[in-house]
Amino acid sequence: MGDLVERAAKLDAEDPLRRVRDEFDLDPDVVYLDGNSLGAPLRRVAERVEHVVREQWGRRLIRSWPEGWWTAPERVGEKIAPLVGAAPGQVVVADSTSVNLFKALVAAVRMAPGRREIVVDAATFPTDGYIAESVAELTGTVLRPVLADELDGVLSDRTAVVLLNHVDYRTGRLYDMAAATAKVHAAGARIVWDLCHSVGVLPIELDALGVDLAVGCTYKFLNGGPGSPAFIYVPRGLQGEFRQPLSGWGGHRDPFAMDARYEPAPGIARARAGTPDILSLLALDAALDVWQDVDLADVRAKGLALTEFFMECVDELVGNAVEVVTPRDDRRGHQVSLRHPDAETLVVDLTAREVIGDYRTPDILRFGFAPLYVRYQDALRAATALAALLA
Template identity: 50%
Template sequence: MTDFSQTRALFHLPDSITYLDGNSLGPLPLAARDRVARMMGEEWGNMLIGGWNQAGWYTQPRRVGDRIAGLIGAGPGQVVMGDTLSIKVYQALSAALSLRPERRVILSDSGNFPSDLYVAQGIARSRDADLRVVAPGEVAGMIGPEVAVLMLTEVDYRTGRRHDMAALTARAHENGVLTLWDLAHSAGAVDVDLLGVGADFAVGCTYKYLNGGPGAPAFIWVNPRHAERAQPSLQGWMGHAAPFDFDRDYQPAAGIERMRVGTPPVIALTALDAALDVWDGVDMAALRARSITLGQRFIAGVEARCPQLELHSPRDPARRGSQVSFRHASAFAVMQALIANGVIGDFRAPDVLRFGFAPLYNGIEDVDRAVDTLAMVLGSAMWQRAEFHRRGDVT
């Protein structure tokens, strides 16, 4: 059984802060700070350009990808790191569309992260395809023989609603449709089994529940049955079969390696690699059970003491990820007042208070303090103060 008091001790968590925003940015793993300092001094500092071979920088995207593979139900050699999540969405979606050239419809839902939809809009425009966006509950009924790709974020970033990946993938395949799953709010938060459900493509970021740090690189997975046929439209130097031959014409590398684009972010990958050490020995079933316990306790506490708030997440924990959202007409100001009192969650427009639960470092005491503080902020009308209504560049 995983001892979550031990995993909590592996993070830098500022005194007097209750941090419930790991679904936006995970806190600093202590090992990452030390590992990056060592890499910069011993590798970059002393090896200079020799670090690409001597320190294995060039193979980092594969090695770190293998570590993430174990958290998402993928196999060795099937995941590669690099670039941003939007770029990986672009690569996966364009490759999937090319595998279904006779079809022109991309199906997604209104709970998908806007950036994914922006990427899909651009691809649809350039390929004369049709992006259809429906309500989350309508997705299954809209899967038909005209659809090329079903593109969904498994866990809705606003509500925490969780799609049934197995059922939707099966329905898609019955209709000859390929699936692309965004695991940004799934990896490290819920049990994912990509090979088990037979998904086709998956992508995800690593700065949320995987604690890789701000701007940490994204990952991409391609089912082995597609790996040698998938052709990324965004073709880069590192995805070439022989990058250091400097051929003028692109020849895709074998398998997932072709999904590499540019030079890997070595410092960021070093931080992520250290962050993934925290997961060694973590039982995902125990983590998920703990997540449900925390979420249910939070919902019960808030509903008992904060009647001004409306639950915006599924009540059934099996139907949501590791976050809970409530609605309030002045959610932004309420959240700013909460943060000022040492409880950090986040706000999503137009009226959502969002709280993430990461059992690696969150416990019952965090839930109870968050409920107490939220009740105080609402009961005292503290959120009405002018300073809590001023918005910065990032909300």
Template identity: 45%
Template sequence: MTDFAATRRAFHLPEGITYLDGNSLGPMPLAARDRAASMIRDEWGEMLITGWNRAGWYAQPRRVGDRIARLIGAGPGEVVMGDTLSIKVFQALSAARALRPDRRVILSDSGNFPSDLYVAQGLARAVDAELRVVAPEDVTAAIDGDLAVLMLTEVDYRTGRRHDMAALTERAHAAGALTLWDLAHSAGAVDLDLTGADADFAVGCTYKYLNGGPGAPAFIWTHPRHADAVQPILQGWMGHRAPFAFDQDYAAAPGIERMRVGTPPVIALAVLDAAMDVWEGVAPADLRARSIDLTEAFIAGVEAACPDLVLNSPRDSARRGSQVGFRHPQGYAVMQALIAEGIIGDFRAPDVLRFGFAPLYNDLEDVGRAVEVLARLLRDGSWDRAKFHQLADVT
């Protein structure tokens, strides 16, 4: 059994704060703070450029990738780190599209994160492809013989709705298409098995449930059957088979290494590496069971105490990730009032109060306090103050 009391103690959780926004930014692992300091002091400070070899900076993207691979159902040597999630989406999507040159259609859904859709729109213009966007419930029916790539975020960022990865991948393959899965709201929150689902490509960020810190680098996975065949449009020197030969022409590195682009963010990767320590000994089945316990308790509590709120997430836990949304006409102001009371969730337009439950550090006491404060604010109307209606730059 996973000791979630021990994993909770591994984080710095500010006193008086109930943190339910790990699906936007995870809190700081205590080990990350110390690792960042030692990396800057002992490696960058003392080793200077020799750290690329002496401290293993060059190998970091693969080494940290292997630690993430265990959490997403991938094998050793199949995941590499670096760059932002949007860049990794572009790499994976362009590579998948190129593997189906006789097809033009990229299919996604309206619940996909907008940045993924923006990337797909730009790529479609560049390579004469067509992006089709349908409602999440219409994806299966939209998969046909014209499809090149099915690109979906496994857990919807706004509703928490979870796609059936295995079933949709099987359907896409039967139609001759490939799949690309964005795991931004899945990795570290739910049980994942990319290999078992027979997916083709996957990407994800590490600053949410993996707690790598603001701007932490993204990861990319390619199924081994494609790893030596893919040719991403975005090619960089770290993805060259001999980067320090400084050849004028690009020659792809073997396997997932070709999905590297530029110089890796060494300090950020050191922080993420330390953040991954807390995952040692965490069983995926335990993680999922605790996630369901927390989200079920929250839904039951809110619906009993806040009858004016409308559930914006699937009621069936099998179709839900590790976040819950409720709708309120003035959701932004209500969330700002909650934050002022030390209950930190977030808001998604147009009217969604969004709460992320991270099994590593959230518990039933967090659920109870959040329900209690939310009910009080709605009951006494104290959320309806001018200062809570003022939009901040980041909502």
């Protein structure tokens, strides 16, 4: 234990990201290990939102729409683009992840006439499966749930599109985007990646891998705020054939012409639907500024080190009382999931001790390690608290 304390202190002192934590509005006594579910607030967000309400809305009123609000979905999208390896003009922020999944899946099915199957990760975060089920019903296709490891057995010339999660929300396992994308393309199908649990975790190379479509949320490792709007990536080469079903005026080529017929915008704006939600969008805009001074490679390195250190602390302090579900090699995101039959109660008891993780049914304790603000001493304190509860 003494050794772990010393090591945590040393690792924190040597952490190249240690100053970034100061930009967050976090209670010093709280060990916050749920940034994989709701990221912590950057201090600048409260100030920005106040400015948007009091100045942009209060003083400029309707004039703020042409002064920057209307194009905010694309402008904020450009701040996400480098985090997912996208050149400009291919990411837009709009709606929720569920809604963007719907757009992406319908558009992908329409790109593949004659192919009648949608393949979806059977262990996916449920909303992905629910939306895929709905898209299958509306487009007259068939849903094929399959474990991501067993893709080979189901891909065929019937496959229209495959929807996969980059990081599994329960286990924290990271899937090989390059390999799966290549497999799906070899079958002549389209791939849609859900990046909810990987964006802001590690460098993602959507352009380089030739990914067809991707969606992700912004309230986890991007710290956009509760339910902040999601994003969608449509690469330039596919934008012309990207026909999405939520054809609101926001995606129109000339929204204020008030044409009777829908004609989609030529670029990424066609992935928009209705009027953008400005307060939340500009809160996210402010939160994304933290990435200007942060290198994703540092984030990834610290995330792996933090989760490894936490697993080591768990091994030493908790031992076999829990099972570590998350892969111990590098095929993981920035969360560690532990299995225990009393997981739900344990999460409540830990929270009462200001160690905040979360519970996923039926028996998973989930701890997220957001490298921008989580310290090695937090990892040790969490393992110590868990050990005390199980002792």
